[in-house]
Amino acid sequence: MFFITKEFTFDAAHNLTMYHGKCEKLHGHTYKLQVTVAGEKQEEDMVIDFLKMKEIVRDEVLSVLDHSYINDVLSQPTAENIAEWIFNKLAGKIRGNSFELYEVALWETPTSFVRYRERDGW
Numbered sequence: 824m825f826f827i828t829k830e831f832t833f834d835a836a837h838n839l840t841m842y843h844g845k846c847e848k849l850h851g852h853t854y855k856l857q858v859t860v861a862g863e864k865q866e867e868d869m870v871i872d873f874l875k876m877k878e879i880v881r882d883e884v885l886s887v888l889d890h891s892y893i894n895d896v897l898s899q900p901t902a903e904n905i906a907e908w909i910f911n912k913l914a915g916k917i918r919g920n921s922f923e924l925y926e927v928a929l930w931e932t933p934t935s936f937v938r939y940r941e942r943d944g945w
């Protein structure tokens with residue numbers, strides 16, 4: 824089993840509406856996103872082409888979130904909810920006979936990140 828990871832960044836603003844503290848105020852982050860696919864090698868001895876991952880993430884995620892106000896997409900845009908939303912946007916697009924989306928990891932700050940997988944037991 825191989826785990827293929829591609830990394831991205833995007834800039835966005837948000838405020839946590841159901842939160843009492845500094846993050847209820849409007850502020851922004853440069854989010855770091857890692858998308859990981861699990862699978863076996865097929866044609867060209869690749870699991871999935873990094874270029875294909877880049878195109879899918881650009882079309883499905885970055886086109887919506889980069890330079891956005893994330894509350895327009897999610898009413899409570901915690902890192903948890905954003906990572907889950909990204910996973911659900913990508914899962915149907917990154918699926919084949921020999922590979923599938925494994926994990927989305929999302930950094931809100933250099934020291935704070937979440938990882939989301941649809942199921943446990945990998």
Ligand SMILES: Nc1nc2c(c(=O)[nH]1)N=C([C@H](O)[C@H](O)COP(=O)(O)OP(=O)(O)OP(=O)(O)O)CN2
Pocket residue numbers: 839846900901902903931932933934935
């Ligand atoms: N479990 C979660 N906790 C917090 C979230 C979240 O999405 N999930 N979000 C926030 C705020 O959005 C905040 O922007 C990030 O918090 P924090 O890591 O405390 O930010 P700092 O800039 O203070 O980070 P440092 O790297 O520690 O300076 C809060 N909590």
Ligand SMILES: [Zn+2]
Pocket residue numbers: 837846850851852931
């Ligand atoms: Zn924040």
